[in-house]
Amino acid sequence: MTQTTQATGHLDPDLLNAFIDGELSPTESNGIQQHLADCHPCALRVLSATQLKTATARAARRFAAPPEALARLAAQLRPQESKRTARSYSFRSVAWAGLAAALVLALSLGGWWQAHQANTLSAELLDQHLATLSSGASPEVLSTDRHTVKPWFQGKLPFSFNLPDVLPADTTLKGGNLAYLNGQPAALLLFTIHKHEVSVFLTQRSGSPIATPLPGTRSGFSIHSATTHDLRIVAVSDVNPADLDLLVSAIEQTQSPR
Amino acid sequence: MSSDTTSASFEQLALPLLPSLYSHAFWLCRNHAEAEDLVQETLSKALRAFDSFQTGTNFKAWVFRILRNTFLTSRTGIAASRTVFLEDHPDLLGTTDAGPTPEDHLISLNNQAAVNQALDQLHPPLREVLLLCDVEELKYKDIALVLDVPIGTVMSRISRARRTLHQLLQPQRGESL
Numbered sequence: 001m002t003q004t005t006q007a008t009g010h011l012d013p014d015l016l017n018a019f020i021d022g023e024l025s026p027t028e029s030n031g032i033q034q035h036l037a038d039c040h041p042c043a044l045r046v047l048s049a050t051q052l053k054t055a056t057a058r059a060a061r062r063f064a065a066p067p068e069a070l071a072r073l074a075a076q077l078r079p080q081e082s083k084r085t086a087r088s089y090s091f092r093s094v095a096w097a098g099l100a101a102a103l104v105l106a107l108s109l110g111g112w113w114q115a116h117q118a119n120t121l122s123a124e125l126l127d128q129h130l131a132t133l134s135s136g137a138s139p140e141v142l143s144t145d146r147h148t149v150k151p152w153f154q155g156k157l158p159f160s161f162n163l164p165d166v167l168p169a170d171t172t173l174k175g176g177n178l179a180y181l182n183g184q185p186a187a188l189l190l191f192t193i194h195k196h197e198v199s200v201f202l203t204q205r206s207g208s209p210i211a212t213p214l215p216g217t218r219s220g221f222s223i224h225s226a227t228t229h230d231l232r233i234v235a236v237s238d239v240n241p242a243d244l245d246l247l248v249s250a251i252e253q254t255q256s257p258r
Numbered sequence: 259m260s261s262d263t264t265s266a267s268f269e270q271l272a273l274p275l276l277p278s279l280y281s282h283a284f285w286l287c288r289n290h291a292e293a294e295d296l297v298q299e300t301l302s303k304a305l306r307a308f309d310s311f312q313t314g315t316n317f318k319a320w321v322f323r324i325l326r327n328t329f330l331t332s333r334t335g336i337a338a339s340r341t342v343f344l345e346d347h348p349d350l351l352g353t354t355d356a357g358p359t360p361e362d363h364l365i366s367l368n369n370q371a372a373v374n375q376a377l378d379q380l381h382p383p384l385r386e387v388l389l390l391c392d393v394e395e396l397k398y399k400d401i402a403l404v405l406d407v408p409i410g411t412v413m414s415r416i417s418r419a420r421r422t423l424h425q426l427l428q429p430q431r432g433e434s435l
Protein backbone atom coordinates (compact mmCIF):
# COMPACT_ATOMS: atom_id res chain seq x y z
CA MET A 1 0.00 0.00 0.00
CA THR A 2 2.93 2.38 0.51
CA GLN A 3 3.19 2.66 -3.25
CA THR A 4 -0.34 3.89 -3.69
CA THR A 5 -0.62 6.27 -0.78
CA GLN A 6 1.34 9.19 0.54
CA ALA A 7 2.81 9.57 3.99
CA THR A 8 -0.55 10.51 5.45
CA GLY A 9 -1.94 7.17 4.38
CA HIS A 10 -4.25 8.86 1.84
CA LEU A 11 -4.09 9.08 -1.91
CA ASP A 12 -1.33 11.21 -3.29
CA PRO A 13 -2.78 13.86 -5.72
CA ASP A 14 -0.76 12.55 -8.67
CA LEU A 15 -1.96 9.05 -7.97
CA LEU A 16 -5.54 10.18 -7.66
CA ASN A 17 -5.26 11.85 -11.06
CA ALA A 18 -3.62 8.81 -12.61
CA PHE A 19 -6.45 6.73 -11.16
CA ILE A 20 -9.29 8.81 -12.62
CA ASP A 21 -7.41 9.18 -15.92
CA GLY A 22 -7.15 5.41 -16.28
CA GLU A 23 -3.37 5.44 -16.22
CA LEU A 24 -2.86 2.73 -13.59
CA SER A 25 -2.35 -0.96 -13.97
CA PRO A 26 -5.19 -3.22 -12.80
CA THR A 27 -3.16 -4.12 -9.69
CA GLU A 28 -2.61 -0.48 -8.80
CA SER A 29 -6.27 0.35 -9.42
CA ASN A 30 -7.36 -2.51 -7.18
CA GLY A 31 -5.14 -1.21 -4.40
CA ILE A 32 -6.77 2.21 -4.67
CA GLN A 33 -10.26 0.82 -4.78
CA GLN A 34 -9.58 -1.04 -1.57
CA HIS A 35 -8.49 2.18 0.08
CA LEU A 36 -11.55 4.03 -1.25
CA ALA A 37 -13.86 1.41 0.19
CA ASP A 38 -12.57 2.24 3.67
CA CYS A 39 -11.74 5.94 3.37
CA HIS A 40 -14.62 8.34 2.98
CA PRO A 41 -12.50 11.52 2.46
CA CYS A 42 -10.53 9.92 -0.38
CA ALA A 43 -13.69 8.49 -1.96
CA LEU A 44 -15.11 12.01 -1.89
CA ARG A 45 -11.98 13.41 -3.50
CA VAL A 46 -12.17 10.83 -6.27
CA LEU A 47 -15.81 11.61 -6.87
CA SER A 48 -15.14 15.32 -6.92
CA ALA A 49 -12.17 14.93 -9.26
CA THR A 50 -14.20 12.77 -11.61
CA GLN A 51 -16.96 15.36 -11.71
CA LEU A 52 -14.43 18.09 -12.37
CA LYS A 53 -12.96 16.08 -15.23
CA THR A 54 -16.41 15.70 -16.79
CA ALA A 55 -17.25 19.36 -16.27
CA THR A 56 -13.92 20.40 -17.81
CA ALA A 57 -14.63 18.36 -20.90
CA ARG A 58 -18.09 19.88 -21.15
CA ALA A 59 -16.70 23.40 -20.74
CA ALA A 60 -14.08 22.78 -23.42
CA ARG A 61 -16.59 21.47 -25.92
CA ARG A 62 -18.41 24.80 -26.02
CA PHE A 63 -16.34 25.82 -29.02
CA ALA A 64 -17.26 23.23 -31.57
CA ALA A 65 -16.15 23.76 -35.13
CA PRO A 66 -18.71 25.46 -37.37
CA PRO A 67 -20.01 22.93 -39.92
CA GLU A 68 -18.76 24.96 -42.88
CA ALA A 69 -15.25 25.12 -41.40
CA LEU A 70 -15.26 21.35 -41.05
CA ALA A 71 -16.50 20.99 -44.60
CA ARG A 72 -13.64 23.15 -45.87
CA LEU A 73 -11.08 21.19 -43.89
CA ALA A 74 -12.54 17.89 -45.02
CA ALA A 75 -12.36 19.11 -48.60
CA GLN A 76 -8.69 19.89 -48.08
CA LEU A 77 -8.10 16.24 -47.16
CA ARG A 78 -9.60 14.91 -50.35
CA PRO A 79 -6.76 14.29 -52.79
CA GLN A 80 -8.43 15.83 -55.84
CA GLU A 81 -9.11 19.03 -53.96
CA SER A 82 -5.73 19.41 -52.33
CA LYS A 83 -4.00 20.11 -55.61
CA ARG A 84 -1.53 22.90 -55.83
CA THR A 85 -4.07 25.22 -57.42
CA ALA A 86 -6.21 25.01 -54.35
CA ARG A 87 -3.34 26.21 -52.23
CA SER A 88 -2.84 29.25 -54.39
CA TYR A 89 -6.26 30.61 -53.52
CA SER A 90 -6.41 33.16 -50.83
CA PHE A 91 -7.76 31.97 -47.52
CA ARG A 92 -11.03 33.77 -48.03
CA SER A 93 -11.59 32.27 -51.42
CA VAL A 94 -11.04 28.80 -50.07
CA ALA A 95 -13.42 29.67 -47.31
CA TRP A 96 -16.18 30.78 -49.61
CA ALA A 97 -15.66 27.91 -51.98
CA GLY A 98 -15.87 25.56 -49.05
CA LEU A 99 -18.99 27.24 -47.84
CA ALA A 100 -20.55 26.60 -51.20
CA ALA A 101 -19.51 22.97 -51.01
CA ALA A 102 -20.94 22.71 -47.53
CA LEU A 103 -24.16 24.26 -48.69
CA VAL A 104 -24.50 21.86 -51.55
CA LEU A 105 -23.86 19.02 -49.18
CA ALA A 106 -26.30 20.32 -46.60
CA LEU A 107 -28.93 21.05 -49.17
CA SER A 108 -28.60 17.75 -50.97
CA LEU A 109 -28.71 15.89 -47.68
CA GLY A 110 -31.79 17.79 -46.70
CA GLY A 111 -33.22 17.48 -50.13
CA TRP A 112 -35.29 20.56 -49.62
CA TRP A 113 -35.53 21.44 -53.22
CA GLN A 114 -36.60 17.94 -54.07
CA ALA A 115 -39.67 18.59 -52.00
CA HIS A 116 -40.38 22.02 -53.38
CA GLN A 117 -38.75 22.58 -56.68
CA ALA A 118 -37.62 19.21 -57.82
CA ASN A 119 -36.77 20.05 -61.38
CA THR A 120 -36.10 23.71 -61.29
CA LEU A 121 -32.74 23.80 -59.65
CA SER A 122 -30.82 21.44 -61.85
CA ALA A 123 -27.44 19.98 -61.17
CA GLU A 124 -26.08 22.10 -63.96
CA LEU A 125 -27.14 25.30 -62.30
CA LEU A 126 -25.82 24.04 -59.06
CA ASP A 127 -22.48 23.52 -60.71
CA GLN A 128 -22.64 27.03 -62.05
CA HIS A 129 -23.39 28.26 -58.60
CA LEU A 130 -20.41 26.37 -57.20
CA ALA A 131 -18.18 27.56 -59.99
CA THR A 132 -19.14 31.13 -59.29
CA LEU A 133 -18.00 30.78 -55.74
CA SER A 134 -14.93 28.65 -56.16
CA SER A 135 -13.33 29.79 -59.40
CA GLY A 136 -13.79 33.48 -58.88
CA ALA A 137 -12.03 33.07 -55.59
CA SER A 138 -12.96 35.82 -53.19
CA PRO A 139 -16.22 37.67 -53.65
CA GLU A 140 -16.07 39.61 -56.90
CA VAL A 141 -16.80 42.72 -55.03
CA LEU A 142 -15.10 42.66 -51.68
CA SER A 143 -16.36 45.47 -49.58
CA THR A 144 -18.16 46.20 -46.38
CA ASP A 145 -19.61 49.36 -47.90
CA ARG A 146 -23.11 48.97 -49.30
CA HIS A 147 -22.42 52.00 -51.52
CA THR A 148 -19.71 49.96 -53.22
CA VAL A 149 -21.48 46.61 -53.25
CA LYS A 150 -24.84 47.69 -54.59
CA PRO A 151 -23.64 49.61 -57.68
CA TRP A 152 -21.35 46.72 -58.59
CA PHE A 153 -24.41 44.63 -59.44
CA GLN A 154 -25.93 47.27 -61.69
CA GLY A 155 -26.03 46.15 -65.29
CA LYS A 156 -25.07 42.62 -64.27
CA LEU A 157 -28.52 41.63 -63.12
CA PRO A 158 -31.96 42.16 -64.62
CA PHE A 159 -33.23 43.63 -61.37
CA SER A 160 -32.08 45.92 -58.63
CA PHE A 161 -32.32 45.84 -54.89
CA ASN A 162 -31.54 47.92 -51.83
CA LEU A 163 -29.23 47.21 -48.97
CA PRO A 164 -30.16 48.24 -45.43
CA ASP A 165 -28.67 51.44 -44.04
CA VAL A 166 -28.20 49.77 -40.73
CA LEU A 167 -27.49 46.09 -40.25
CA PRO A 168 -28.44 44.11 -37.12
CA ALA A 169 -25.91 43.92 -34.30
CA ASP A 170 -22.60 42.21 -35.08
CA THR A 171 -23.64 41.70 -38.69
CA THR A 172 -21.15 42.72 -41.35
CA LEU A 173 -21.41 42.90 -45.11
CA LYS A 174 -18.38 41.18 -46.64
CA GLY A 175 -19.02 41.44 -50.30
CA GLY A 176 -21.06 40.17 -53.19
CA ASN A 177 -20.98 37.95 -56.19
CA LEU A 178 -23.11 36.80 -59.05
CA ALA A 179 -24.76 33.44 -58.64
CA TYR A 180 -27.47 31.26 -60.07
CA LEU A 181 -30.27 29.98 -58.00
CA ASN A 182 -33.31 28.18 -59.21
CA GLY A 183 -32.25 28.81 -62.76
CA GLN A 184 -32.10 32.53 -62.30
CA PRO A 185 -29.33 35.04 -62.01
CA ALA A 186 -28.99 35.99 -58.42
CA ALA A 187 -27.17 38.52 -56.37
CA LEU A 188 -25.18 36.69 -53.76
CA LEU A 189 -24.44 38.82 -50.73
CA LEU A 190 -21.95 37.59 -48.21
CA PHE A 191 -22.30 38.62 -44.60
CA THR A 192 -20.98 37.51 -41.29
CA ILE A 193 -23.08 37.38 -38.16
CA HIS A 194 -21.07 36.73 -35.01
CA LYS A 195 -18.31 35.48 -37.32
CA HIS A 196 -20.60 32.93 -38.95
CA GLU A 197 -20.68 33.20 -42.70
CA VAL A 198 -24.02 33.94 -44.26
CA SER A 199 -25.00 33.74 -47.91
CA VAL A 200 -27.99 35.75 -49.02
CA PHE A 201 -29.38 35.13 -52.50
CA LEU A 202 -31.61 37.71 -54.10
CA THR A 203 -33.53 36.68 -57.19
CA GLN A 204 -36.30 38.19 -59.22
CA ARG A 205 -39.61 37.00 -57.97
CA SER A 206 -41.50 37.24 -61.25
CA GLY A 207 -39.36 34.62 -62.91
CA SER A 208 -39.77 32.13 -60.13
CA PRO A 209 -42.84 29.96 -60.20
CA ILE A 210 -42.35 28.68 -56.67
CA ALA A 211 -43.39 30.74 -53.71
CA THR A 212 -43.41 28.07 -51.04
CA PRO A 213 -41.34 29.02 -48.02
CA LEU A 214 -38.26 26.88 -47.61
CA PRO A 215 -37.75 24.72 -44.53
CA GLY A 216 -36.12 26.34 -41.55
CA THR A 217 -33.22 24.07 -40.76
CA ARG A 218 -31.29 21.41 -42.60
CA SER A 219 -28.14 19.63 -41.46
CA GLY A 220 -27.19 22.37 -39.05
CA PHE A 221 -27.85 25.18 -41.51
CA SER A 222 -30.72 27.57 -41.21
CA ILE A 223 -32.44 28.52 -44.41
CA HIS A 224 -34.67 31.57 -44.26
CA SER A 225 -36.57 33.09 -47.08
CA ALA A 226 -38.75 36.08 -47.59
CA THR A 227 -40.43 37.64 -50.58
CA THR A 228 -41.10 41.22 -51.44
CA HIS A 229 -43.12 42.48 -54.35
CA ASP A 230 -40.20 42.01 -56.71
CA LEU A 231 -37.68 39.87 -54.98
CA ARG A 232 -37.15 36.56 -53.36
CA ILE A 233 -34.60 36.53 -50.55
CA VAL A 234 -33.02 33.30 -49.39
CA ALA A 235 -30.41 33.28 -46.62
CA VAL A 236 -28.34 30.31 -45.55
CA SER A 237 -26.03 30.07 -42.56
CA ASP A 238 -25.18 28.07 -39.51
CA VAL A 239 -25.71 31.10 -37.30
CA ASN A 240 -28.61 30.89 -34.91
CA PRO A 241 -31.96 31.22 -36.70
CA ALA A 242 -33.09 34.29 -34.76
CA ASP A 243 -30.06 36.31 -35.90
CA LEU A 244 -30.50 35.11 -39.45
CA ASP A 245 -34.13 36.23 -39.31
CA LEU A 246 -33.08 39.71 -38.24
CA LEU A 247 -30.85 40.05 -41.28
CA VAL A 248 -33.50 38.72 -43.66
CA SER A 249 -36.07 41.10 -42.18
CA ALA A 250 -33.69 44.03 -42.48
CA ILE A 251 -33.10 43.26 -46.16
CA GLU A 252 -36.77 42.65 -46.77
CA GLN A 253 -37.83 45.91 -45.20
CA THR A 254 -35.36 48.00 -47.11
CA GLN A 255 -36.74 47.01 -50.52
CA SER A 256 -39.05 49.53 -52.12
CA PRO A 257 -42.61 49.21 -50.88
CA ARG A 258 -45.02 47.76 -53.35
CA MET B 259 4.42 3.02 -51.18
CA SER B 260 2.54 5.00 -53.79
CA SER B 261 1.48 8.51 -52.97
CA ASP B 262 -2.16 7.54 -53.51
CA THR B 263 -1.99 4.99 -50.76
CA THR B 264 -0.30 7.53 -48.55
CA SER B 265 -2.92 10.20 -49.01
CA ALA B 266 -5.82 7.78 -48.75
CA SER B 267 -4.72 6.47 -45.41
CA PHE B 268 -3.79 9.95 -44.24
CA GLU B 269 -7.29 11.10 -45.07
CA GLN B 270 -8.76 8.11 -43.25
CA LEU B 271 -6.74 8.89 -40.16
CA ALA B 272 -7.17 12.66 -40.21
CA LEU B 273 -10.83 13.01 -41.13
CA PRO B 274 -12.28 11.78 -37.82
CA LEU B 275 -9.91 14.12 -35.96
CA LEU B 276 -11.04 17.35 -37.63
CA PRO B 277 -13.53 18.38 -34.94
CA SER B 278 -10.93 17.73 -32.22
CA LEU B 279 -8.16 19.51 -34.09
CA TYR B 280 -10.38 22.50 -34.71
CA SER B 281 -11.60 22.70 -31.16
CA HIS B 282 -8.09 22.41 -29.76
CA ALA B 283 -6.83 24.98 -32.25
CA PHE B 284 -9.58 27.32 -31.15
CA TRP B 285 -8.44 27.02 -27.54
CA LEU B 286 -4.89 27.83 -28.58
CA CYS B 287 -5.80 30.81 -30.81
CA ARG B 288 -9.09 31.87 -29.23
CA ASN B 289 -10.25 32.94 -32.67
CA HIS B 290 -12.26 31.01 -35.27
CA ALA B 291 -10.53 32.25 -38.41
CA GLU B 292 -7.10 31.63 -36.94
CA ALA B 293 -8.13 28.21 -35.66
CA GLU B 294 -9.21 27.16 -39.11
CA ASP B 295 -6.00 28.49 -40.67
CA LEU B 296 -4.03 26.64 -38.05
CA VAL B 297 -5.74 23.32 -38.73
CA GLN B 298 -5.38 23.87 -42.46
CA GLU B 299 -1.66 24.41 -42.12
CA THR B 300 -1.35 21.50 -39.71
CA LEU B 301 -3.02 19.14 -42.18
CA SER B 302 -0.81 20.31 -44.96
CA LYS B 303 2.35 19.85 -42.86
CA ALA B 304 1.19 16.50 -41.55
CA LEU B 305 0.48 15.20 -45.03
CA ARG B 306 3.96 16.23 -46.18
CA ALA B 307 5.52 14.61 -43.10
CA PHE B 308 3.29 11.55 -43.18
CA ASP B 309 6.17 9.35 -44.33
CA SER B 310 7.80 9.97 -40.97
CA PHE B 311 4.72 8.82 -39.08
CA GLN B 312 5.35 5.38 -37.65
CA THR B 313 2.48 2.98 -38.07
CA GLY B 314 1.44 1.56 -34.75
CA THR B 315 2.12 4.77 -32.85
CA ASN B 316 -0.61 7.18 -31.92
CA PHE B 317 -1.59 9.23 -34.96
CA LYS B 318 -3.68 11.61 -32.89
CA ALA B 319 -0.74 12.48 -30.65
CA TRP B 320 1.48 12.85 -33.71
CA VAL B 321 -0.86 15.27 -35.46
CA PHE B 322 -1.62 17.20 -32.25
CA ARG B 323 2.10 17.68 -31.82
CA ILE B 324 2.27 19.15 -35.31
CA LEU B 325 -0.71 21.36 -34.49
CA ARG B 326 0.99 22.65 -31.38
CA ASN B 327 4.32 23.27 -33.07
CA THR B 328 2.57 25.02 -35.92
CA PHE B 329 0.77 27.20 -33.42
CA LEU B 330 3.97 28.02 -31.56
CA THR B 331 5.63 29.18 -34.77
CA SER B 332 2.60 31.22 -35.88
CA ARG B 333 2.41 34.93 -35.20
CA THR B 334 -0.10 34.47 -32.42
CA GLY B 335 1.85 31.56 -31.04
CA ILE B 336 5.14 33.38 -31.01
CA ALA B 337 3.59 36.24 -29.11
CA ALA B 338 2.02 33.85 -26.62
CA SER B 339 4.97 31.51 -26.28
CA ARG B 340 7.34 34.20 -25.02
CA THR B 341 5.22 34.65 -22.01
CA VAL B 342 3.31 31.52 -21.34
CA PHE B 343 3.90 28.47 -23.44
CA LEU B 344 7.59 27.77 -23.41
CA GLU B 345 8.83 29.15 -20.14
CA ASP B 346 8.01 26.94 -17.26
CA HIS B 347 7.09 29.40 -14.58
CA PRO B 348 8.12 27.51 -11.47
CA ASP B 349 5.42 29.18 -9.44
CA LEU B 350 2.76 28.23 -11.93
CA LEU B 351 3.89 24.87 -13.17
CA GLY B 352 5.88 23.55 -10.27
CA THR B 353 5.04 20.64 -8.07
CA THR B 354 4.80 22.42 -4.76
CA ASP B 355 1.25 21.22 -4.13
CA ALA B 356 0.23 20.40 -0.67
CA GLY B 357 -2.42 17.74 -0.55
CA PRO B 358 -5.92 19.13 -0.74
CA THR B 359 -7.70 19.86 2.48
CA PRO B 360 -11.17 18.38 2.99
CA GLU B 361 -12.77 21.76 2.20
CA ASP B 362 -11.34 21.56 -1.26
CA HIS B 363 -13.92 18.96 -2.14
CA LEU B 364 -16.82 21.23 -1.54
CA ILE B 365 -16.85 22.90 -4.89
CA SER B 366 -19.95 23.56 -6.82
CA LEU B 367 -19.90 21.69 -10.08
CA ASN B 368 -23.60 22.03 -10.72
CA ASN B 369 -22.84 25.48 -12.05
CA GLN B 370 -21.44 24.79 -15.52
CA ALA B 371 -21.07 28.52 -16.18
CA ALA B 372 -18.61 28.75 -13.29
CA VAL B 373 -16.61 25.84 -14.68
CA ASN B 374 -16.59 27.46 -18.11
CA GLN B 375 -15.27 30.65 -16.59
CA ALA B 376 -12.66 28.83 -14.53
CA LEU B 377 -11.36 27.03 -17.60
CA ASP B 378 -11.16 30.35 -19.45
CA GLN B 379 -9.12 31.81 -16.61
CA LEU B 380 -6.72 28.91 -16.33
CA HIS B 381 -3.12 29.64 -17.29
CA PRO B 382 -2.81 28.46 -20.94
CA PRO B 383 -0.22 25.71 -20.44
CA LEU B 384 -2.28 24.25 -17.62
CA ARG B 385 -5.45 24.46 -19.70
CA GLU B 386 -3.65 22.86 -22.61
CA VAL B 387 -2.65 19.79 -20.65
CA LEU B 388 -6.16 19.38 -19.25
CA LEU B 389 -7.72 19.64 -22.69
CA LEU B 390 -5.40 16.93 -23.99
CA CYS B 391 -6.25 14.74 -21.01
CA ASP B 392 -9.92 15.38 -20.29
CA VAL B 393 -11.23 16.31 -23.72
CA GLU B 394 -8.96 14.54 -26.17
CA GLU B 395 -8.49 11.64 -23.77
CA LEU B 396 -4.86 11.14 -24.65
CA LYS B 397 -2.74 8.96 -22.39
CA TYR B 398 -0.04 10.66 -20.34
CA LYS B 399 2.70 9.21 -22.54
CA ASP B 400 1.01 10.66 -25.63
CA ILE B 401 0.50 14.04 -23.95
CA ALA B 402 4.23 13.98 -23.14
CA LEU B 403 4.87 13.46 -26.85
CA VAL B 404 2.57 16.32 -27.87
CA LEU B 405 4.07 18.75 -25.36
CA ASP B 406 7.61 17.44 -25.71
CA VAL B 407 8.07 17.17 -21.96
CA PRO B 408 8.78 14.23 -19.63
CA ILE B 409 5.79 12.25 -18.40
CA GLY B 410 6.46 13.46 -14.85
CA THR B 411 5.93 17.02 -16.03
CA VAL B 412 2.62 15.98 -17.61
CA MET B 413 1.48 14.54 -14.28
CA SER B 414 2.53 17.56 -12.28
CA ARG B 415 0.82 19.93 -14.71
CA ILE B 416 -2.40 17.95 -14.62
CA SER B 417 -2.27 17.95 -10.87
CA ARG B 418 -1.58 21.68 -10.78
CA ALA B 419 -4.28 22.42 -13.36
CA ARG B 420 -6.98 20.57 -11.46
CA ARG B 421 -5.94 22.09 -8.18
CA THR B 422 -6.15 25.56 -9.73
CA LEU B 423 -9.59 24.80 -11.15
CA HIS B 424 -10.69 23.66 -7.70
CA GLN B 425 -9.42 26.90 -6.23
CA LEU B 426 -11.13 28.99 -8.89
CA LEU B 427 -14.37 27.18 -8.17
CA GLN B 428 -14.15 27.66 -4.43
CA PRO B 429 -16.61 30.01 -2.86
CA GLN B 430 -14.91 33.26 -1.80
CA ARG B 431 -15.06 32.07 1.79
CA GLY B 432 -11.37 31.12 1.69
CA GLU B 433 -10.25 34.71 1.33
CA SER B 434 -12.13 36.01 4.32
CA LEU B 435 -10.56 33.53 6.70
Ligand SMILES: [Zn+2]
Pocket residue numbers: 009010011035039040041042043
Ligand atom coordinates in the same frame (compact mmCIF):
# COMPACT_ATOMS: atom_id res chain seq x y z
ZN1 LIG C 1 -7.80 8.15 2.23
